[in-house]
Amino acid sequence: MHTALEDMGYEALTLGPADLKLQVDYLFSTMSNAGDLPYVSANVIFYDTPDIGSPARFRVIELNGVKIGVTGVLGSKFASKIFPEGDNSANDLLRIDDPVASLKPIVATLKEQGCDILFLLSQASKSETESILKSIPDFDLCLSGGGPEDPNGLTETVGKTVVMEAGRKGKYAGVLGYFPDEEKKFRFELVDLNKDRFQRTQAMEEHMAFYQDLLREQNIVESEPAVPHPSGYTFVGSEKCGTCHTKAYAKWKSTKHSHATETLIKGEENYSETEWISRINDPECLACHAVGWNPQEVFRFEGGFVNMEDTPHLTGQGCENCHGPGSHHTEMEAIFTETRQSTPEIIAAREGIKVNLVTAEKQVCNKCHDFENSPKFNFVKYWDKVIHRGKD
Ligand code: HEC
Ligand code: HEC
Ligand code: HEC
Ligand code: HEC
Structure with a gap:
C-alpha cells in the first residue's frame, strides 16, 4: 500500500484519525521500511519517544532553490476519535500532545533554518485549524483535512496564511503555483482525479x-x-x-x-x-x-x-x-x-x-x-x- 505513495513521490504526509486507528506497530513498520515514508507531525508521538524519528517533527524540502518547511498537526477533536474513552494518558504506544504548544518550537526551528515558506498540514476540524493559525500566525500555507469530502476548490485566508482543502479519499489533487515576485504569491487549483481525464496505470x-x-x-x-x-x-x-x-x-x-x-x-x-x-x-x-x-x-x-x-x-x-x-x-x-x-x-x-x-x-x-x-x-x-x- 505504502509503495503506491512512494511511486507518487510524496515528500510529506501527516497522520489523521483513520491512519492512527491502525496499530502503531503496523504504522511504524511501514515507515521504517525501505523508502521511509515521510510522515510528519508536531504532536503525534509513537512509543512515548519524540526522538524515534518517525513521525518526524518536520521536514525541510528544497525545490528549485525554495526552502519549504513542512510540519503537521492533529487537532484535539480528531484525537478524541482515536481514543473514544477520552483516556489518552494511559496509552504509551501513542501519545498526542497539545497542538499549539507542540507547534511553537518547531516553527522557531524552521525559521532558524531559513525556510522561505512555512507549510502546515492540519488534520483538525475547520474551526480548530483556524484557532491554531490564529495562535501561530507564521505559516504561509495550510492544507486542511477537516473540510468536506468534495471541497469547492477555493482558498481562504487566516491572517497571512492561505488555507487550502483537497477533500478526502484521494479524489482530488491540489496544485499550487508559487510566484514569489508577484503580489498574489500563491495560486491554487483543485484537480478532480476523475476517470475521464486520468487513465488507469x-x-x-x-x-x-x-x-x-x-x-x-x-x-x-x-x-x-x-x-x-x-x-x-x-x-x-x-x-x-x-x-x-x-x-x-x-x-x-x-x-x-x-x-x-x-x-x-x-x-x-x-x-x-x-x-x-x-x-x-x-x-x-x-x-x-x-x-x-x-x-x-x-x-x-x-x-x-x-x-x-x-x-x-x-x-x-x-x-x-x-x-x-x-x-x-x-x-x-x-x-x-x-x-x-x-x-x-x-x-x-x-x-x-x-x-x-x-x-x-x-x-x-x-x-x-x-x-x-x-x-x-x-x-x-x-x-x-x-x-x-x-x-x-
Ligand atoms: C417459515 C416461513 C417463513 C419464513 C422462513 C419467513 N417468513 Fe416472512 N412471513 C411468513 C408468514 C406466514 C407471514 C405472514 C404473512 C401474512 O400475513 O399473510 C410473514 C410475514 C412477513 C412480512 C410481513 C408482510 C406484511 O406486510 O404483512 C415480511 C416483510 C416478511 N415476512 C419477510 C421475511 C423475510 C425477510 C424473511 C427471511 C429473513 C422471512 N420473512 C422468512 C412466513 C415466513
Ligand atoms: C431493497 C430493499 C428490499 C429488499 C432487498 C427486499 N425487500 Fe421486501 N420489502 C421492502 C419494502 C420497502 C417493502 C414494503 C413495500 C410497501 O409497503 O409497499 C417490502 C415488502 C415486502 C413484503 C410484503 C409484500 C406485500 O405484498 O405486502 C414481503 C413479504 C417482503 N418484502 C419479503 C422480502 C423478501 C423475502 C426479500 C428477499 C428475497 C425481500 N423482501 C427483499 C424492501 C426490500
Ligand atoms: C456505500 C455502499 C457501496 C460501497 C461501499 C461499494 N458499493 Fe459498489 N455499488 C453500490 C451501489 C448502490 C451500486 C449500484 C449503483 C447504481 O446502479 O445506481 C453499486 C454498483 C457497483 C458496480 C456496478 C455494478 C453494475 O451492475 O452496474 C460495481 C462494479 C461495484 N459497485 C463495485 C464496487 C467495489 C469494487 C467496491 C469497493 C471498492 C464497491 N462497489 C463499494 C454501493 C456500494
Ligand atoms: C446494503 C446496500 C444496499 C441497500 C440497502 C440498497 N441497495 Fe440497491 N444496490 C446495491 C448494490 C450493491 C447494487 C449493485 C448490485 C450489482 O449490480 O452488483 C444495487 C443496485 C440497485 C438497483 C439496480 C440499478 C441498475 O443499475 O439497474 C436498483 C434498482 C436498486 N439497487 C434499488 C434499491 C432500492 C429502491 C433500495 C431501497 C428500497 C435499495 N436499492 C437498497 C446496494 C444496496
Whole structure:
C-alpha cells in the first residue's frame, strides 16, 4: 500500500484519525521500511519517544532553490476519535500532545533554518485549524483535512496564511503555483482525479492487486471484530426467506441485488479496469455488496457475510439488509407452520420484519445508494425496479 505513495513521490504526509486507528506497530513498520515514508507531525508521538524519528517533527524540502518547511498537526477533536474513552494518558504506544504548544518550537526551528515558506498540514476540524493559525500566525500555507469530502476548490485566508482543502479519499489533487515576485504569491487549483481525464496505470493496478492479496492473507474480514446487531437477531439468508415468500424471492432473484457479491468477484463490463481484480476480501466493498454489514460505518455484524465458503447463503444485497435480520421471524414462523396459531409473539415478529416505503426511502436505500456509489439514484425510479408484491 505504502509503495503506491512512494511511486507518487510524496515528500510529506501527516497522520489523521483513520491512519492512527491502525496499530502503531503496523504504522511504524511501514515507515521504517525501505523508502521511509515521510510522515510528519508536531504532536503525534509513537512509543512515548519524540526522538524515534518517525513521525518526524518536520521536514525541510528544497525545490528549485525554495526552502519549504513542512510540519503537521492533529487537532484535539480528531484525537478524541482515536481514543473514544477520552483516556489518552494511559496509552504509551501513542501519545498526542497539545497542538499549539507542540507547534511553537518547531516553527522557531524552521525559521532558524531559513525556510522561505512555512507549510502546515492540519488534520483538525475547520474551526480548530483556524484557532491554531490564529495562535501561530507564521505559516504561509495550510492544507486542511477537516473540510468536506468534495471541497469547492477555493482558498481562504487566516491572517497571512492561505488555507487550502483537497477533500478526502484521494479524489482530488491540489496544485499550487508559487510566484514569489508577484503580489498574489500563491495560486491554487483543485484537480478532480476523475476517470475521464486520468487513465488507469499498470503500476496502480499492480498495487491494487497487491493490496487485495494483503487483505486476503491477513484475513481482515474475519479478524476485525464483529458487532452484535442492535435488534439482537442474526441473519438467515435470502434463500431461507424464499422458502415461504416465493413471489418476493423470485422477484429479488431477477434484480441486480441478487448478484451484488458476484459483481465484486467478476466485475462489470462498463467498469474501466483492464483486468478485474476481485474485491471479495475487501470490507470497503463488502459493506454494501453482501448481507449483514453496516454500509456507512463499514463493519460486520455478528453472523454477517465473511466469505463464499463459510457464508454462501449471505451473498447478494439480500432481503435482510432492507428488512433487518430475520432469525427471530423465521423461528416464529416455523412454530406457526406447525401450530397454525398466531400468538402475540408471532404477530409481533411479523410486524418487526416489515419495512414501510417511507422508512425505506429515508433510511434504507441511501445507506448504500449514496452520492458516491449511486449518483443517479432516484427513489421512485429505483423502487420501481425492485418492487415485490405478495406475502406467499
Ligand atoms: C417459515 C416461513 C417463513 C419464513 C422462513 C419467513 N417468513 Fe416472512 N412471513 C411468513 C408468514 C406466514 C407471514 C405472514 C404473512 C401474512 O400475513 O399473510 C410473514 C410475514 C412477513 C412480512 C410481513 C408482510 C406484511 O406486510 O404483512 C415480511 C416483510 C416478511 N415476512 C419477510 C421475511 C423475510 C425477510 C424473511 C427471511 C429473513 C422471512 N420473512 C422468512 C412466513 C415466513
Ligand atoms: C446494503 C446496500 C444496499 C441497500 C440497502 C440498497 N441497495 Fe440497491 N444496490 C446495491 C448494490 C450493491 C447494487 C449493485 C448490485 C450489482 O449490480 O452488483 C444495487 C443496485 C440497485 C438497483 C439496480 C440499478 C441498475 O443499475 O439497474 C436498483 C434498482 C436498486 N439497487 C434499488 C434499491 C432500492 C429502491 C433500495 C431501497 C428500497 C435499495 N436499492 C437498497 C446496494 C444496496
Ligand atoms: C456505500 C455502499 C457501496 C460501497 C461501499 C461499494 N458499493 Fe459498489 N455499488 C453500490 C451501489 C448502490 C451500486 C449500484 C449503483 C447504481 O446502479 O445506481 C453499486 C454498483 C457497483 C458496480 C456496478 C455494478 C453494475 O451492475 O452496474 C460495481 C462494479 C461495484 N459497485 C463495485 C464496487 C467495489 C469494487 C467496491 C469497493 C471498492 C464497491 N462497489 C463499494 C454501493 C456500494
Ligand atoms: C431493497 C430493499 C428490499 C429488499 C432487498 C427486499 N425487500 Fe421486501 N420489502 C421492502 C419494502 C420497502 C417493502 C414494503 C413495500 C410497501 O409497503 O409497499 C417490502 C415488502 C415486502 C413484503 C410484503 C409484500 C406485500 O405484498 O405486502 C414481503 C413479504 C417482503 N418484502 C419479503 C422480502 C423478501 C423475502 C426479500 C428477499 C428475497 C425481500 N423482501 C427483499 C424492501 C426490500
